[in-house]
Amino acid sequence: MSDSPRRPGADGPIRPSILDVAKRAGVSTGTVSNVLNRPAIVSQEKRERVLEAIEALGFSRNKLASALAHGRSKTIGLVTIDLSNSLFVDIARGAQRRALEHGLYLQLAFADDDPTLLDAHMSALNDERVAGLLVAPMADHGEGIERSRRLGCPVVELNYDGEVPSCRVLVDNEAVGYLAARHLIDLGRTHLAFVIARVDYQPVVLRRAGVLRAVAESDGAVTLTELFAEGLKPREGARIGQDLVALPAGQRPDAVLAVTDVLAMAIVNQLASSGIRIPDDIAVMGCDHNSAAWGGAVPLTSVEMRGEEIGAAGVGLLVAELTEPADTHSHTTIILEPRLRIRESTAGRSPANADQGQS
Amino acid sequence: MSDSPRRPGADGPIRPSILDVAKRAGVSTGTVSNVLNRPAIVSQEKRERVLEAIEALGFSRNKLASALAHGRSKTIGLVTIDLSNSLFVDIARGAQRRALEHGLYLQLAFADDDPTLLDAHMSALNDERVAGLLVAPMADHGEGIERSRRLGCPVVELNYDGEVPSCRVLVDNEAVGYLAARHLIDLGRTHLAFVIARVDYQPVVLRRAGVLRAVAESDGAVTLTELFAEGLKPREGARIGQDLVALPAGQRPDAVLAVTDVLAMAIVNQLASSGIRIPDDIAVMGCDHNSAAWGGAVPLTSVEMRGEEIGAAGVGLLVAELTEPADTHSHTTIILEPRLRIRESTAGRSPANADQGQS
Structure with a gap:
């Protein structure tokens, strides 16, 4: 994947994830999360193991943690029009790997080729206050994107060059x-x-x-x-x-x-x-x-x-949008060449x- | 798929979903949900269209709605060990179709072959108070199942015959x-x-x-x-x-x-x-x-x-467990024959x- 176009914020070196910290410390990811957010409830021995692992791996919560401190979850949603086309499975795999590097979980919803269900899934994920959405439609879905944005949920569009201004990852x-x-x-x-x-x-x-x-x-x-x-x-x-x-x-x-x-x-x-x-x-x-x-x-x-790269780059753009002040964010389009x-x-x-x- | 074994509660005739109602009425699923839960906020004209569609299609919320009136969402989660094996995509497709017939959305999480991530996804979905979980692991995961149950979230195990008592759908x-x-x-x-x-x-x-x-x-x-x-x-x-x-x-x-x-x-x-x-x-x-x-x-x-049938039967068992009183529920195992x-x-x-x- 070394020949993929790279933009600032869209890509970068692999970072240790909360899973890596949990594994090294021999605890659950919930315990790691507690050490970061509610250290008082964790036993001293576990807390020390987690802090040692954080130190050793160079794990950092960076700006994303504070950007997410506004009531939204540590989950991002990926809504695809379909899963029968293996492109979308590849996108999900790439998106999840990149999301975990940022301490974010990926939840997936698919529309079984039905635009009404795509819309319903976007709404359902918004109801759960996911931190952000990736959406991979097959026809213009600008209304859903704008509705999500009004609810405070940024959206990156994948594999579709829609009408509404948005960050995008496309294949040529x-x-x-x-x-x-x-x-x-x-x-x-x-x-x-x-x-x-x-x-x-x-x-x-x-x-x-x-x-x-x-x-x-x-x-x-x-x-x-x-x-x-x-x-x-x-x-x-x-x-x-x-x-x-x-x-x-x-x-x-x-x-x-x-x-x-x-x-x-x-x-x-x-x-x-x-x-x-x-x-x-x-x-x-x-x-x-x-x-x-x-x-x-x-x-x-x-x-x-190049589905995995589409997914990974999409998460990169979403994280950039989550961490930049809204008034300085400008949308980016990444175009990948097919093979x-x-x-x-x-x-x-x-x-x-x-x-x-x-x- | 007519030759699949059928058990009471695990399978049954196709029922109209909330999507069907929304389509017939020409409104969003959110509007249908509002008509059912907060009719006062819906315009009279839309309310009538939705009620006409509910009547015409024979849509009913049945016992599930009241079972879910305890703070859990209208979403069920499916956590699979992987998505690269197309069996799990088939399971998800079958599960979603059956879930929609019950007015439930399916959210999918996959563990990319990592049992630690499987566990983390189960916890994350519990944090979002999904109504129930389907889990398709590759090794025993009884601890995660029992933890979910303690949090009030029933779990059906798919494609794995684990140690903990549970409803299950298996292939022979x-x-x-x-x-x-x-x-x-x-x-x-x-x-x-x-x-x-x-x-x-x-x-x-x-x-x-x-x-x-x-x-x-x-x-x-x-x-x-x-x-x-x-x-x-x-x-x-x-x-x-x-x-x-x-x-x-x-x-x-x-x-x-x-x-x-x-x-x-x-x-x-x-x-x-x-x-x-x-x-x-x-x-x-x-x-x-x-x-x-x-x-x-x-x-x-x-x-x-027979992945689609595994998914559909799993949702059938989950809905049965959600709607039966806990003290009368007994776990069921469905075994499908391969071809x-x-x-x-x-x-x-x-x-x-x-x-x-x-x-």
Whole structure:
């Protein structure tokens, strides 16, 4: 993660967390918290062990503690539109690690693809007076952000470039589309199909712009056909796959890029079950590196979205907003560049394409 | 999901949730809550719309509302040891759907594989006075369960059969091991290797017992070698894979069953990159259907753990415990049977093995 853009306040060296102190002292985190806030109720022996651990590890509560002394909890909330897309699990993991370095707990709520529930979760977390919120929606959610702010709860938006001024962490989705289409063109494919759906979703619009840019650079050597699916569910991808199978072989594209991995997987399964060879006849790829698309007939090339870094940077921005005086805070946007992840569905079967997974 | 065991209180027909009422009335869930709790502050026009929606949908707050009228929030917490294993995401999705039917919000906390953090999250959620907790640990956590109970917060344990009396939802992990080994034996494999690690983990012990049972049934026709990995990370699986590659071809097993998908994936990658054909030379499978193992060279046969049903049943038990008088409540254990999911790594490449994914 050393190549991620770093901004003051958004990132920094790893700091010992309250958990580290508790482990070293052999006590619970509650005891550490008591030593910091209500030392009189802790036995002298435990207090000394905790203070020794604080000293040895260089743990400090810094400005955040005083910023939080206004009745809000030591918890921050992360509300995501979904958890089925593994991007959001990655975001949560990165956010939690960074939060613990600041002595903050992360609580997660997810909306199961329902904007009404996203809104309800933001309200519920505000009712619990969390110190701050991270929100990862799929459509503009400025009203919820402004309502939280009025209640004294700062919000950082993740993975969505909304209307309301806010700190944000984004992936360059135009670059996602460009990288993906460029990869297929670099493999020598000249008849691209782009499978697209939900053009009201910001990531879809941006990825499409990137695809068009890569194709435009070919000066006419590469043709692009856009195939519009009716939605992002596997069944809609399967329908597109059937349409491709129904074409005479000479009229089929030699590469298919789907705007999500789930669509790409459904297409792969349709093509493979009709005897079309992937990638020999048609290379197929997705572009959002979603582990929900893991069950396909051929391991799928995709584009990584760097979720853990999104989460960590988001907490960095939230902590900065919590510790700076409101009148001097200015919002920051961090943009992360995506990375190509090549597997069998475009590059063929070879040991080099075996993803070694998490270590 | 119609074949899941059903018990009174643990399951039941789908009920309209507070979200359904809000949507039908065209108001926020906060307004619905106000109509129910503080009707005077809601405009007459909105109040009528909400009451019409409550009537039309048959929404009822039932006994739960009064059970929660003692200062605890309308939120239940789910604390999982991890989120990287997709089983826990499935559990969360199922739990949330059932919780919303009861007008309860689900907040999620995960421990990133750290029992100390699991404990800290349980305490933090208790500090927020959640109505109840679901906890999915990997080792006994009875102390945390008893502490929560003393604070008036009931706890249902998921996916772990702990020491402390409690309602529980479990998968039959002995059946997981049996199903997996039986599958390999049914394919005609006779020299099985079982890759095992962390024999202090309950699911590992139980899966092993199931494997031994399946092998014993063969009356000596099938041999079993146990290969002990040093842990559950991919690198430990890769090391086992290297050991297998180093054996003379005639001494290799013809089937490898790993106690987790992540180990199985690492083994697949090692074997495939050494030119060993999967499944022709060696069939390989995991047995915990984990989407973290999606990136391997060959799509992996595994055993499904029915996470959504675990989560839903857990909420059912929690609501039963919240609504029954404490002196008449008796704890219930629900045990779900696992299911085999066959893919290329044991059955070879064929269209029938293409998993159609989530729909």
